[in-house]
Amino acid sequence: MGGTGKTTMAKEVGQQVESKPFDKVIFTNVSTPVDEKRIRDDVVKQLGLQLEEEKKLTHAQQIWTKIANAGRVLIILDDVWEKLNLESIGIQPGFHRTGTCNILLTTRNENVCTQMGCQKRKIIHLDALPEKDALNLFLFHAIEIGQDCPDDLKKVALDIVNECGRLPVIIVVAAKTLKDWLVKKWQDSLTALRNTEPSRHEIVDEVEMRFYNSLKLSYTSLKDRKAQVLFLLCSIFPKAYEIPIELLSKNSISVGLFGEFDKYNIARSQVNVVNNKLINSSLLLKADEECVKMHDVIREVALEIANEKVQVLMDFKPKLKEYEIFILDHKRLL
Structure with missing residues (x-):
């Protein structure tokens, strides 16, 4: 079930086993739709690997060669919604020359575990808290x-x-x-x-x-219109998307939420204040490299609220209504 703490627990596991018994722990969010290139890039970054374009080996093979010589490796695949082709990503679970490559995955769907060949005795169900x-x-x-x-x-x-x-x-x-x-x-x-x-x-x-x-x-209860609108604005980005604060600032300013572009620095600081308010309320989560993201459960509800408060348009022709913000669809925003 969404919201039971699968991601939080997987990250905690990774922190506890890194260095012992594993030599390397890699964490990557999979989500849906699957973007194999993004996952490969994430793994490559955490391995500290420079991919070579002219090499005879494919990128996936170069990744596996690096993993195979890294000792005992744990790869955490978070939020898996469908069967993955691990080899195309550069992952080959099992024994190899110098150690073992192990996979820990989190999913809402137990069928994914079956399709991925997970060991039944190692499937752990997370239910609601006592x-x-x-x-x-x-x-x-x-x-x-x-x-x-x-x-x-x-x-x-x-x-x-x-x-x-x-x-x-x-x-x-x-x-x-x-x-x-x-x-x-x-x-x-x-x-x-x-x-x-x-x-x-x-x-x-x-x-x-x-x-x-x-x-x-x-x-x-936020009692802050700007915080509410920024919260809804974040929900239209794709699921599990790490939203650069710079991009969020530009979009917020472009729809008139934080002033005009000619006073960008002032408006940018206002975005940071409101952004921190949402983070402190746990409605947004901090992500790496000056980014924020929204938990998928919270995003689902935000989109439901947005149907009441936000009108998504393909142009700016209609007049602005009270408490509505006109925004382009996420493909244009990105």
Whole structure:
């Protein structure tokens, strides 16, 4: 299920086993649709490999030669949605001359594990958190360190985490939204969680409804129009896309959200402030090299909200309506 913490756990595994028992750990996001070149480039970068165009070996063969001589290697393939041709990427699981190449993959679909030839005894299911763990995670992010949580607040918190489906990614966002609020506001938020309805009727699954209600509450609680619009703007980029802050700034300015191009430096600083607000709320995630990205579960809900608040156009002919922002589709933005 989305939001159970598969990526977070895979990264933690990578950190714990790097150097021992593995000599090298490589982490790459696969996502969908599969872009083999991007995955190869990511692996090459982490291997510190310079590919040679004139060599008789293909790029995939050059990658494998490097891996084969790197000792014990763990390659983490995150967010796999379909069977991958590993050899075309440059990965050949199994024993070789100097060590072993092992693969750890995360996926929402167990059929992918079967298609990829995963060992059944090594398939690990991540379910929603037990109530106690879910509550502790919520309180860790919602209560100041060192402060005790009153029993009446703890009871409301337990109801909230259950409304969040006891899913880590949703719990963290909700907790940061409600941080240091009074009991009455937590109770009001719980009521809102239980009664929010999406504007469209495609959301019929109970888990999806909890995603939507929890994140809609966090979105509304931003109480900052620019932060809300920037959040929706990020959702139109492709899934798992690492959005360069520079590109996000230009797009935000181009639609009039942060002033004019002739005052770009001022507008750019405003983008950073709002961007950090979204990161602190866990609605956006930091990525490498001055980039941000959106968790796919959060992106799905953001797109649902965007159907209410954002009109995506192919030109700028219609007049700007109140609380709407006109943006080109993501292919043009990129």
